[in-house]
Amino acid sequence: MYVAALDLGTTGGRTMLYDFSGTLIASAYQEWSSIYPSPAFVEQDANAWWETIKLTSEAALKKSGIDPSEVVSLSITNQNSWNFSVIG
Numbered sequence: 001m002y003v004a005a006l007d008l009g010t011t012g013g014r015t016m017l018y019d020f021s022g023t024l025i026a027s028a029y030q031e032w033s034s035i036y037p038s039p040a041f042v043e044q045d046a047n048a049w050w051e052t053i054k055l056t057s058e059a060a061l062k063k064s065g066i067d068p069s070e071v072v073s074l075s076i077t078n079q080n081s082w083n084f085s086v087i088g
Contacts, residue, residue, distance in 0.1 A: 001072045004060075006053055008078035010034065010042070013052035015060040017071070025066065028059035 002025065005016045012031035018024055030052045035043040061068060 002070050003073040004071045006076040015056035017060050017064050026060045026064035028056040030056050
């Protein structure tokens with residue numbers, strides 16, 4: 001059984017797969033574009049987040065050789081410090 005962790009950062013997204021002892025099994029990262037409408041603001045396209053989650057999740061699973069059915073928990077965090085976890 002494995003845990004998937006998704007990190008949605010300022011410059012890109014990452015998927016990491018861990019076993020239950022906390023060992024990193026595989027990870028994948030992809031950058032995305034940010035829009036700066038003024039010096040104090042940054043915007044990102046939520047569709048880019050979704051595409052990055054799909055691509056990095058598939059890449060990390062492929063690197064690891066883990067069957068998706070073996071991932072029993074998912075945790076997501078982003079640059080605004082919100083996070084949530086799902087245990088299945």
